Amino acid sequence: MVEKTIELIGVSANSIEDAVQLAISRAAVTLNGIHTAQIANVAATVENSRVVNWRVTVRLTFIVKEQLHE
Template sequence: MVEKTIRLTGISANSIEDAVQLAVARASVTITGIHSAKVIGIEAEIEDKRVTRWKVTVNCTFRVTESLHE
């Protein structure tokens, strides 16, 4: 069995969790079977002394599946 990992940064106006969710949702447009997202970096964008956006970098991992030609 082989797994593949890709690195993405999700950006949310609300929370770290939402940023992770957005990254996973976007990756799921073209990848099926993502089973884990390891948070490897968090950055908060600040405007006027307030956090405006959370930028969370994750390693999304999915299993590489084999296709059989019938």
């Protein structure tokens, strides 16, 4: 079995958890079988001394499927 990892940045106006979920939801549009999300970094966008966005870098891992037949 081979697995693959991609790195995405989820951006949420609300929370770190929501940013992670958005990254997973976007990846799931084109990828099946994502089984792990590892948080690599958390940052916040700050405007006028307030957090306006959470930017969470996530590494998503999925199994590379064998496709011998269409």
